[in-house]
Amino acid sequence: MAHEEALQMMTESEEESTFPSEEEEDFDDELLYFEERCDAAENPISKEKMPASAHHTRATHKRLSAFNSVENLNICERDSDQMSAAKRARTLSWKAETDVDQVPQTLRFLPAREPGPQLSAADSHSPMSLFKLFFTESAVENLCHNTNAQAARAMAKGHKYKWTDVGVDELYRYIGLIFYMSVLKMSSITDYWRQDSPFSLPFPATVMSRDRYRTISWNVHMSHPDADEENDRKRGTDQHDRLFRIKPLMDIIRLACKAFYHPRRNLAVKERLVACRAKTGMRRCTKVKPTKLGFKFFDLSDSSNGYIVDFSIYTGKNSFPADHGLSYDAVMSLLDRKVLGSGYHVFMDDFYTSPKLFTDLFALKFGACGTYREQRKGFPKTAANSLSRSSSRGSIRWIRDGPLVCVKWMDTQVVSVCSTIHAAYTGDRVKRNIKAQHTKSVPCPAPVTAYSQHMGGVDLSNQLLQYYAAQHKTMKWYRKVFLHFLDIAANNAFILHKELHDNMTRKEFMEELIAELCGVSQKAAPKQSSTEHVPIPGAELTSDVRRNATVGRRICVHCKAVHGKRSQTPWKCQACDVYLCLQLKRNCFLEWHTSL
Structure with a gap:
């Protein structure tokens, strides 16, 4: 089948991309930032050792940043003792919007496939057929097999409840009920089967009984229980896989996300927290919001529509194969040039942005743009001609180092953005409220304008996931992740349907998907009272x-x-x-x- 061929092609292309093997510089602020959000004990930072003769080599000279005043003064002294202090000051001082910036090298956009859905628009695609691209029948059959094995193990341990093996059709109906509960919110699961009440819902009882739904929920399993035990015995060693219980389904969904849609040029990277308070043994976000424990997902999405192209899960140290710091490795793990192509523009927030990441991405023919933290190593430290508190709104300062430009812009406060895509200022202006009922047009740097426009794709993705989120309380951490996989599949299926047909709202799509999964017709005449x-x-x-x-x-x-x-x-x-x-x-x- 065409779908299986697409998945096979993606499987063959799923090879590790080779990235530069240079060590990451010591980012003190990255450690501080991540300590506030995740346990920093699992985020080792390595310091770059620079040999004494490194300045004689061309590769090392490229790594040196023109933003570090001490390093640049040393370089200037070595290159030319005759350089005056005034000239060195001009080299390091911030420039204003009136100064002309050289437009960086334009990366040619060469996607590996034609951007957009990799499905025929001439064919009719129902919501369920698109959802089954991610939750295929073979994947659900494997899910049934593992769920039945888990139920048998639970009953052998003394759990007393009635159980019959679940089949593919019944599990699809079970998923349909989960989506039904995401559309119609009740305070507890049992309320959906409550009888003789003005707030009773008759539909769930026609799909399956309450006890059957609960027993499936208790036993739903993505990996085989025997294999889980074998993996658990390796706990504490390098062979232990912390994501083993979710990996079979996760790999299928990640592959489908990349197989059936190719993103357009502008991509966005951001983290997403899936709340969960169950004990997992994995590092999670704990410091800033103690009541918001959960799993950290790193998402790569298409900025034009919010389609999730790829994702990864943070589990603590050794989450990623490289050793350049969490923010660097998280972005690199999501960008596969063999799958995507080249010439893409990647937008991100200040957690990920660093000079090394941006220059390495540029070497791989990926442009990047994002906000940054001024205390991070490698960014401008000079105060010459910089912005101050008295600077007027709309003031711009910038410094360029090769393809990388760092820009400061005074809005209500200073906004710091860097980019390897844009010139510092191209004449853009934005309107700002100065006083009540008074607006003023002020200059705006090109990187700020582009960042505001394309990071909205991440917010769009968050909105689509939150409108009808399948999340609810559960005692098992892997079931929380299973519910998030359902959200990703439904979100991407809706975007595919919108790209192909554009004749349904999200609510209409979910209602039709629920009806198809549960085996009922939405068009049937309602029964008389x-x-x-x-x-x-x-x-x-x-x-x-x-x-x-x-x-x-x-x-x-x-x-x-x-x-x-x-x-x-x-x-x-x-x-x-x-x-x-x-x-x-x-x-x-x-x-x-x-x-x-």
């Missing part, structure tokens, strides 16, 4: 009591259809207008309406 289905006499009553039981009797439609009998009855249903028996020993009225 039970208050209309009441028995009434089939003929008008007369004053002769003896004739009321015989006049107007008709054959019971239920007796004739089910039992083949021609029993006659004076009763009929007011709403259905069919004759039905209503006796102490034979209640065809109830049986008929139950079977509807």
Whole structure:
């Protein structure tokens, strides 16, 4: 099939890209920043050792930053003792918007495939068919196998509940109920099966019973329990895989994300926290928001529509194969030139931005733009001609070092952005409120304008995931991640549908997906209220009591259809207008309406 061929092509191209093997410089601020958000004990930082004769080599000279005043003064002294102090000061001073900046080298955009959905727009794609690109039947079949094995193990340990093996169709209905609960929010799972209440929801009980839903939830498993035990015995060694319980499904979804959609030029990298308070043994975000424990996902998304192209999960040290620091390695792990192509523009926030990352990306033909923290090593430290608190709104200062330009812009406060894509200032202006009902047009650097525009793709992705998030409380950490995988699959399936057909809102898409997963039709006429289905006499009553039981009797439609009998009855249903028996020993009225 075409889908399987696309996945096979992506599998063959999933090879590790080779990146420069130089050591990362010591980023003190990165460690401080990450200590506030994750445990810094798992984020070792290595210092770059510079040999005494390194300044004689061309490669080392490229690594030296023109932003470090001490290093630059040393270089200037070695290159020319005749250079005046005034000239060195001009080299290091910030330039204003009136100074002309050289436009950096334009990277040619050469994507590996035609950007957009890798599906035929001429074909009709239902929400469920697109969702099954990520949760394939083979993947769900494997999920069923592991879930049944986990249930058997639980019952062998003494858990007492009724269990029958779950099949593919039933697991899709189970997923449909999870999405149903994401659209209609209730305070607890049991409320969806509550009866005899003004707030009762009749639909979930028609898909599966409450106890069946709960037992599947307790046992849903993405890896085989026997393999889990073998992996657990390796805990504390390099062979132990902290993501082993989620890896089978995670690999399938990551592969599908890249196989069925190729991103457009502008990409965004950002982290996402999946809240979870279960004990996992993995490093998680704990310092800033103690009530918001969870897993850190690093996402690469298409800035134009929020499609999640790839993602990775932080598990502590050794999360990534390289050793250049978490922020550097997280970005590099998501950018595979063999899969994407070259000439892409990557936008990121200040957690990831560093001179080494940007220059290495530029060497790989990836442009980059992002906010940065001034205390990070390698960024401008000079105060000559820099912005001050008294600088007027819209003031711009910039310094260029080869392809990398660092820009400061005074808005309500100083905004620091660097880029290997843009010139410092190209004449852009933005409107700002100065006083009540008064606006002013002020200059705005090109990197700031582009950053504001394209990092919105990350916010769009967050919004799409949060509108109908499948997350709810659970005791198992891997089930939290399983629910997030459902969110990613539904989000990407909706974006594919929008790109191909653009005829549904997100709510309409989710409603149709839920109906297809649960095996019901959205277009079916709603059942009439039970208050209309009441028995009434089939003929008008007369004053002769003896004739009321015989006049107007008709054959019971239920007796004739089910039992083949021609029993006659004076009763009929007011709403259905069919004759039905209503006796102490034979209640065809109830049986008929139950079977509807």
